[in-house]
Amino acid sequence: MDRRGFIGSTAASLALGACANLPRAALAPAPACLPRVDVSEKRIIRKVAGLRPYRRSGFVVRAEALGAKRLVHNYGHGGSGITLSWGTSQLALDLARVGPGEPVAVIGAGAVGLATARLAQERGARVTVYAAALPPETTSNIAGGQIKPALLRRADAVDDAWRAQFASALDYSWRRFQILVGERYGVRWVPTYEGGTQPSAWPSEMVHAGAVAIPATDSPFGRPTRRYQTMYVETGHYLEQLMRDIVAAGGRIEVRAFASAEEIARLPETVVINCTGLGSRDLFEDAELIPMRGQLAVLLPQPEIGYAYEFHDGYMFPRPDGILLGGTYERGEEQAETTPEAIAKIIANHAAINARACAP
């Protein structure tokens, strides 16, 4: 199943009709062959695994009281925590009603916590980030960094209020990442090929800029594809830069693990924003949160690979720190560890994809 596969089938079937009459002019010109990824066990430079914080009814952005404090939740982003980080954090800050000079505690230093901290600072708050683990030891460091929603919710488990939050969050994140493009944050646009010629469930100008449908006969992958552009984040580089930004703006970052909500209630700050990802399962007793493990085999960098792909049998994201090969979604696995079987399957799948691809 591809990253898109968990989105749900409703929009895909709606889109089917929309694309059946796609005008010829929208199709891509002749096939451009692409440099191939050199896939082999010998080229692996690291193997990593992470636990996506998945909820069938999607992320939680909600305010409540915690003793005398305002507590706002901002967690449960599944496979979309990089993608939606700025957007749900903006929603969380609206709920937090943070004023200039207000002391704010952000719990968590993954992509969501760090974006929340920066946005709170932009509103004039005095921010302390408390986290059990800092980058590079967070799930956010494992993420491939594609800006596109995936593995986020079940379509039949969300309501209109959540859908409105999602649309607003995606819109804000999409615009925010564009101003981070460049070396400083390690964010770049990359042309991407995905399986199928149908538009996906998401607003297509967002996360699918300039999409064209490519029939199998014209596709470098010998199967129907769509080519579009989206942004990719080199997550390790990006998270380090966000931490530097927070400190440069006068923020504090403290390593601290909380065992309970009561312990958080004893913090000196008047506003608390909970960005603990999977940690919210225990801290706030959210039984709906489950780990969805993902494994990656990272190959030696290949600077000539200037495109990404995403098919049901695996995805490849090219980054300066390596070629990321992925494609595992393991529900309920609690150990953030790779398995030899999964890595071998990733390598075999990507070797097959590249063997079939048209190379210059």
Ligand SMILES: Cc1cc2nc3c(=O)[nH]c(=O)nc-3n(C[C@H](O)[C@H](O)[C@H](O)COP(=O)(O)OP(=O)(O)OC[C@H]3O[C@@H](n4cnc5c(N)ncnc54)[C@H](O)[C@@H]3O)c2cc1C
């Ligand atoms: C293989 C893989 C590929 C992925 N690819 C993508 C992708 O391409 N695009 C995308 O958008 N997303 C992707 N994701 C998903 C993404 O990694 C997550 O959605 C994201 O990391 C969640 O961010 P977060 O900040 O909520 O959580 P985390 O990064 O897990 O951060 C949580 C923070 O809370 C802290 N914390 C937790 N509990 C406590 C506690 N009790 N006390 C104190 N601190 C606590 C942690 O120490 C940490 O600092 C991928 C995930 C995996 C595993």
